């Protein structure tokens with residue numbers, strides 16, 4: 244549906260992106276993560292055909308987005324990081340203008356998007372808050388039911404309730420087969436929506452990961468309280484990775500398969516078990532901190 248092939252763009256100041264390659268399948272939500280200035284927006288501008296790559300190419304629905312500009316607009320929806328609105332327009336006028344360019348907008352679907360995002364389209368854009376402008380941009384990206392939707396930090400400026408509405412929208416459209424690429428700094432949003440994510444740093448893709456694999460890699464800490472200290476002493480001999488111990492309570496670190504932990508624990512009288520899961524954000528941050536490496 245979307246493939247970025249060996250795209251390199253070096254700006255005169257030496258910054259930019261190098262040999263960026265990844266592809267997104269139909270119906271997949273693909274996250275695009277990385278620290279500030281890593282190259283996310285630059286990559287997205289190439290995907291949209293706004294920048295000419297020094298090397299490489301981008302294909303969306305089979306179209307080369309630089310060489311065939313203007314031919315794939317109806318297939319693609321785009322929410323830029325910063326939307327350039329035309330002065331003096333209301334939200335409605337802007338959406339009408341966009342609909343004219345995109346073609347094929349179903350007014351009932353557009354109205355439903357506006358209703359779900361809860362904003363007044365008659366407001367002049369210059370009087371809108373950042374969050375309201377973001378909502379107008381989201382409607383513009385979704386309203387022509389494109390096959391591919393590119394979202395550059397879609398929930399920045401949205402309150403938690405609206406972030407939830409947005410996530411529901413993405414999941415509904417994904418279920419219908421829409422393909423998404425979404426840059427974000429919001430890890431819970433990535434975790435809830437994405438199938439895979441690429442991590443870019445200093446202009447280079449350092450990892451492309453399946454979110455479900457990352458979730459299964461998450462470390463869990465089980466805090467087990469035994470009836471007696473003697474039982475805990477006996478439990479300690481089983482060779483599981485002990486994180487800490489205090490009285491008749493122990494913290495056991497488990498990564499991946501937890502069956503052995505369950506078998507060993509079940510041999511004793513357990514008073515209580517609590518579980519703490521390592522945040523997915525910590526796993527991503529691990530990648531952010533690493534030096535540039537190949538995936």
Ligand SMILES: Nc1ncnc2c1ncn2[C@@H]1O[C@H](COP(=O)(O)OP(=O)(O)OP(=O)(O)O)[C@@H](O)[C@H]1O
Nearest residue numbers: 254256258259277278279280281282283284285286
């Ligand atoms: N037109 C340009 N001219 C010169 N340098 C640029 C240009 N556009 C981007 N850059 C540089 O390229 C690098 C990547 O920028 P980019 O905006 O793609 O980062 P980003 O990952 O989107 O960051 P953020 O999370 O802050 O939005 C930065 O160092 C930026 O300063």
